[in-house]
Amino acid sequence: MNTVVVAQLQRQFQEYLVSLYQQGFLDNQFTELRKLQDEGTPDFVAEVVSLFFDDCSKLINSMSRSLGRPESVDFKQVDSGVHQLKGSSSSVGARRVKNVCISFKECCDVQNREGCLRCLQQVDYEYKMLKTKLEDLFNLEQQILQAGGTIPQININ
């Protein structure tokens, strides 16, 4: 085990995570989530997050189907999707996704299809973005672990 490498990786990890917060990808709820992870459930965050992304993809697909029919948009359905997404994103601390969901919901409330479509695109973009970012983050984690290091506890505040 190379302590230098581990230290470097750990620093990299820390910086990366902090940048995710600073860029608004994540919020404290993600910290909460990380706190819940312990020896018993070492992959808790990854599990939750991947569940979240699966959810995102499904919901976005179904919403885009609903919104794809210009004449008969079932806003109720879209609304329930947005609500789900908002709840989930809020729970995992996916801040940007959540924020888009808020505007999305507003558009939905006034049945603004254009706005909805725009938000849908944004949500799609944001969650994919977050997904790559988090994948990177988990990769770093894996690398640290493989290098024999421990994941540093990072206090974001």
Add this chain to the structure above:
Amino acid sequence: MVCEMETDQQIEEMDVEVLSSMWPEDVGGTEPDNQFNVEKPAGDSDTLKEVDIAEKRTMADLKRLPDLLNTTDQGSSQLTNLVKQWEYMQDHAVRLLREELKILTKQREEAEAKELKIIEEHNFETEEPENVPVLDESSDLFRRFKEKKRDKLVGRKRIEIDEEFDTVAYWKQKALSLEKMLEASTERERRLIEKLNESLKTMESHSAPVEELTQNLKRAEGFLHFILQNAPIVMGHQDKDLRYLFIYNKFPTLREHDILGKTDVEIFHGGGVKESEDFKREVLEKGKASKREITFETDLFGSKTFLIYVEPVYNKAREKIGINYMGMEVTDQVRKREKMAKLREDNAVRKAMESELTKTIHITEETMRAKQMLATMSHEIRSPLSGVVGMAEILSTTKLDKEQRQLLNVMISSGDLVLQLINDILDLSKVESGVMKLEATKFRPREVVKHVLQTAAASLKKELTLEGNIADEVPILVVGDVLRIRQILTNLISNAIKFTHQGKVGIKLKVIPKPSFASDNTHKADAEEQNGLAETSVWICCDVYDTGIGIPENALPCLFKKYMQASADHARKYGGTGLGLAICKQLVELMGGQLTVTSQVNLGSTFTFILPYKVAASNDHSDDQDEFSDMVDHQPEPDDSTEGYFQFKPLLGSIYSNGGPVMGNNFLPHKAMLPSPVKLINGNTGQSESVQVENGGYMDDTRLETGSGHCPESAHQYENGNGRCPSKESESCSSSQASSEMESEFTVSSPREDVQTETEVKETSKQPKILLVEDNKINIMVAKSMMKQLGYTFDIANNGVEAITAINSSSYDLVLMDVCMPVLDGLKATRLIRSYEESGNWDAAVEAGVDIKVLENKQMSVRSTNRLPIIAMTANTLSESSEECYANGMDSFISKPVTLQKLKQCLQQYLH
């Protein structure tokens, strides 16, 4: 005549001439008889079918027409014009001839001169032809002369040869003969001139213009006929009494003698006739030609519009002798024009409406946006603020010195105030934007009043008596939006308490006849009744009275306005958002009622609201009775529902003096912030008296108990109830008791232990059972993990229906309830659960379509009477406001996303 003509303007204006020339040429020509009646085109009406004019015949008073022509200016000018024109032509011809003659004469003179010269100079015979070339081509005439000359010369030559050449005699002879020739030539010339003159004369006199004039006139007349025969035009001449002398194109059924010599009025009857006659008269008087459009409405030809041109006619002495008139039928045009005008008008109106609508839409959109914005902003402010206040409240549970505590208290109460303001704004914007929907639920007015008073009493820190008085005739069970009614009552009561320093505050309920302002609602109510609902309407008048500072009369009008308080002084002294009454008023009006106020300064105020309710069908009540009879232990409940009087007297203990400044902003019936157990426990679930006595300092239920102490029956009831009271109630009591011991209700930690020792005896071994009602997998996963960390397990329900099923089949100590869920949302589920708790049956749930296994119903009913703590998990949106959670019977709420800390606090408060 010609002279006169010339004095007249030679170039008369064209139209005048044309117009006036019409008849003169017709008439003046010849035999008007023929002309007028010859061409009667039968089928000319195809273009203008309605126009009968085409069939009209022309006619004239023949005797008088030439007369007319001779006596009027127009007539004579016409003829003179023609004559003049002809004369012009003749003059011109004469002039041309004369010029030609002049030229000829000149040429002849030249020729003569030349001849003479030659004769004189050469004195010998010259060949004539030599002279010719000069004048050769000038004219035929000359050639003729020439030939004649030659003939004569040839004849003469022969004579000349008699004498011998070049002798005197010869020359003499020749001279003589030449002289003779000259003479003859002169003679010829003279004759020619004579002849010419004569011919000139004949030319001059020869053609009297008649022939040609006639021709011209005929042509003009034919032309006019050609043009006019199909035209929808009537022409006429009337004398100065407006009697027709001439008419062209009259209405076909009228004969000449029907018209001639008569006036319009004598011929026609109906609308417009008089007008036209007046118009003609006017023209005649003014002497000025003019036009006017007149619509006739006669029996003869129906409704027709004519454009009429009338001009006065003068005789040579410039005296008016009548009028010429010409009418053109323009009904179609007028109709079209009117149609156009109407279309244009419609168009304009539509455009105006359109723009008005667009404006309205725009304004509405703007308003909506503004309101949405306000709501969003409020919401955005509320979330972090809740955090601030919540944290401050937690902070207040820690050890603080006196000053710190004071500061903290100020901080918390200010925060609460802002929160309340924001909640009010959200409420208002909900009402205004129409988001707020009323729900019809069955409820017991007595119970509502009691609960409101209890809640108010719970946070009361003044020595006031709170009382409720419900008239007997008020139905046990009515239908209305209980949440909103409760909100109104709470608001009014808080207000009353706020402005009352001693005496009492109370609620009075009585049934009144339908008020006058509601008469327009009658229709609706009737319709609803006819819908077959076995419900009748009842109007209940609710007075909320106090013995407070009162409201000056001049402040009454703005009392219900937003952000207004009776005076700035009051605002400073008493605080508050100034929105409460506005909200109440809006809510009352939304429900079809009326909110009024009467007040006397220093004596108190009474706020009265009148609302219509439906009386729930009586069988509901009997159902309840049945249900209750099953539950002997809960006998008090039905009694409670008919109880007409409650009183909550101030507890004279010391608690109130030092009873937690935290409670300063007392009037929030459900403080939005942190779940405080105090307000969660409704008086209807009993408390063990012993516990209360022991923990004398505990505010809420103690006071309720004390209140019931004044009301022996109810106290008794509570004791009864308490027999079944589960430990968890005691627990929550104890926690609040603990808080009061700490001078703060939020203490959760240390004092708990003491109580637990008392209460946990029954429970220690038992893990609390928690039900998580949540539809979002991720949220469930996160919550699960958190619970695990906190050392709890829980059951999961994915929606309200599942939750109810779970609660029905198993007993829980705590429910964490998502608000927004498919199938059945958290608010409704909670209401149904509460209704179950109150009634012991799931009727309401079944009614709402939830499939409950009825068999289990009775077994569970005993347990159901304990109030199950239900904690909302809200996303803090408009539709998930904390207000609503409380109003729907939830005990507290955790805002999403749920954090470990929040969950921990909540569980600690409700489970230990």
